[in-house]
Amino acid sequence: MRNQLTPAQVLFLGFLFLIISGGILLSLPFSSTTKKAMPFIDAFFTATSAICVTGLVIVDPGTHFSLFGQLVLLTLIQIGGLGYMMMSTLLTLLIGKRITFKDRLVIRESLQSSSFEGLVQFILFAFKITFLVELCGATLLAFRFVPQYGWLKGLYFSIFHSISAFCNAGFSLFSTNFMDYRGDWLVVLVICFLIIIGGIGYLVINDIRLNRRWRKFSLHSKVVLITTGLLILGGTAFIYLLEIGNPEGLTYLSLKERILSSFFQAVTPRTAGFNTLNIGSLSQATLLIIIILMFVGASPGGTGGGIKTTTLVTLLNTIWAALRGKVEIQFLHRRLPKKNIDNSFLLFSIALLWVTLATLFLLFLEKINFLNLLFEVTSAFGTVGLSTGIPGNNLSLCSVFRFTSKVIIMVTMFIGRVGLLTVGTALVEENDKGKVRYAEERILIG
Numbered sequence: 131m132r133n134q135l136t137p138a139q140v141l142f143l144g145f146l147f148l149i150i151s152g153g154i155l156l157s158l159p160f161s162s163t164t165k166k167a168m169p170f171i172d173a174f175f176t177a178t179s180a181i182c183v184t185g186l187v188i189v190d191p192g193t194h195f196s197l198f199g200q201l202v203l204l205t206l207i208q209i210g211g212l213g214y215m216m217m218s219t220l221l222t223l224l225i226g227k228r229i230t231f232k233d234r235l236v237i238r239e240s241l242q243s244s245s246f247e248g249l250v251q252f253i254l255f256a257f258k259i260t261f262l263v264e265l266c267g268a269t270l271l272a273f274r275f276v277p278q279y280g281w282l283k284g285l286y287f288s289i290f291h292s293i294s295a296f297c298n299a300g301f302s303l304f305s306t307n308f309m310d311y312r313g314d315w316l317v318v319l320v321i322c323f324l325i326i327i328g329g330i331g332y333l334v335i336n337d338i339r340l341n342r343r344w345r346k347f348s349l350h351s352k353v354v355l356i357t358t359g360l361l362i363l364g365g366t367a368f369i370y371l372l373e374i375g376n377p378e379g380l381t382y383l384s385l386k387e388r389i390l391s392s393f394f395q396a397v398t399p400r401t402a403g404f405n406t407l408n409i410g411s412l413s414q415a416t417l418l419i420i421i422i423l424m425f426v427g428a429s430p431g432g433t434g435g436g437i438k439t440t441t442l443v444t445l446l447n448t449i450w451a452a453l454r455g456k457v458e459i460q461f462l463h464r465r466l467p468k469k470n471i472d473n474s475f476l477l478f479s480i481a482l483l484w485v486t487l488a489t490l491f492l493l494f495l496e497k498i499n500f501l502n503l504l505f506e507v508t509s510a511f512g513t514v515g516l517s518t519g520i521p522g523n524n525l526s527l528c529s530v531f532r533f534t535s536k537v538i539i540m541v542t543m544f545i546g547r548v549g550l551l552t553v554g555t556a557l558v559e560e561n562d563k564g565k566v567r568y569a570e571e572r573i574l575i576g
Contacts, residue, residue: 148206148210149181151177152180153178156203157170161196161202168189175536176189182513183298183401184299184513184515185404185516186526186543191203204293207293207294208293263296263328267321274317295321295328297328298428301515307406309408312407313390322393322394325400328428329429329432330358330428330432331429331432333351350430353440354439361396363396365419365420365423366392369420372415400423400427400514401434401514402434403517424512425485426438427546434512435547436514441474443461444470485504485508489504507539510539510543513547
C-alpha cells in the first residue's frame with residue numbers, strides 16, 4: 131500500500147495517524163488529574179496542537195493532565211518538532227533495517243531538500259543537535275527551576291520547557307505561561323535561544339557547523355539568518371514603541387522588563403507561543419505586528435510553520451525587481467531560479483486565501499471581534515500558539531469555540547505544520563493526460 135503512495139501522501143497520512151493516536155491517548159481517563167475522560171474533540175485538538183507544535187490550549191496542561199498525559203504531550207511535541215519521517219528513519223536504523231529509495235524520497239520531501247546525498251547522515255546529525263541543544267537548554271533552566279521547585283519537579287519543568295521551546299511548540303506547565311519570569315534574563319534568553327535555533331532549521335545549523343565562515347555559507351543560510359535577525363530586531367523595536375504607553379503593556383514595568391518582554395514577544399511569534407505579556411491586553415497595532423510575524427513564521431527545515439522567511443525574501447525581491455523593470459531576480463549576488471519564485475507566490479497566495487476563508491467562517495460561527503479571530507487563525511496557521519485568550523485564564527480563545535470552529539483551527543494547524551504544498555500535492559493527483567495548450571491572449575492588468 132505504502133509503495134503506491136506519493137511522498138507527500140506518506141507524510142500527510144503519517145502526521146494524521148500520529149494525531150489520531152495522540153488524541154486517543156489523551157482522551158484516556160488516566161491522562162487527566164481528575165481521572166475523567168477528556169471529550170474527544172478536545173483531546174484531538176490538543177493532540178493536533180502538540181504534533182503540529184502549535185501550543186494553542188483549551189485546557190491548562192499543567193493542571194489538567196496527569197504525569198502520563200503530560201508525557202504523552204511531550205512525546206507528541208518531540209515527534210512533531212523533529213518530523214514524522216525523521217522519527218521513522220531513526221527507528222528503522224535502530225532495528226537494523228535498510229533505508230529504501232522510497233523512504234529517501236519521503237525524507238527528501240519532509241526536509242524540502244533537492245538532493246538525496248547524505249540524507250541519512252543528515253538525519254543522524256539532526257538528532258544529535260536536537261539532543262545537545264535541548265540538554266543545554268534544560269541544564270540552564272535548571273539553575274532557575276531547581277532552587278524554586280526542588281530537584282525532581284525542577285528538572286522535569288526544565289526538560290519539558292526546553293523541548294517545548296526548541297520544537298517551537300509553546301506548551302507550558304505554568305498557568306500564567308512565562309509572565310512570572312518576564313524580568314528573569316536567564317529564563318527569557320534561554321527560551322528565546324532555543325526558539326531561534328529550532329526555528330532557523332537543521333539545514334542552516336549544519337551549514338554553520340561545516341563552513342563556519344559567512345562567505346562560505348549557502349544563499350539559503352544567509353537569507354534565513356539575515357531575515358530572522360531583521361524580523362526579531364524590528365519586532366522588538368515595534369513592540370517596545372507601541373506598548374510603552376500602554377498601562378496594560380510595558381508602562382509600569384522596569385526598563386529591564388520592558389526590553390526583555392519586547393524581545394521575548396518578538397521572538398515567540400516565530401512559531402513558539404510562549405508569552406511574558408498578556409496578549410489580550412496589547413494594543414491593536416501590536417497585535418497586527420504579531421500577526422505579520424506569525425504569518426511569516428520560521429524557516430524551511432525548522433520546527434515551525436508559516437510561509438517561511440525565505441518565501442518572504444523571495445516575494446519582496448521579486449516585487450522590487452518588477453518595479454525596477456528587472457527580468458532576473460537577484461539577492462546577495464545570486465540569481466533566484468524561476469521555480470523558487472513561482473512556489474513563493476503560490477505558497478503566499480494559498481496561505482493568504484486559507485487564512486482569509488478560515489477567519490470568515492469563524493466570523494460567521496463565533497460572536498467574537500474580527501482582529502481576535504484573525505489573530506487566532508494566523509496563530510494556528512503559523513503553528514505559533516499565541517492567543518488573545520479568555521479574560522481571567524491563560525487558555526486560548528479556542529477554548530470557547532464550538533465544535534465546527536475547533537475543527538477549522540485543527541485543519542489550519544495541520545496545514546501549517548505539514549506544509550501547504552505538501553498537503554496540496556497529497557490531495558490533488560497530478561494528471562497531464564489530454565493536456566492541451568491553448569492560444570495566448572492578453573488581458574489588462576492594473
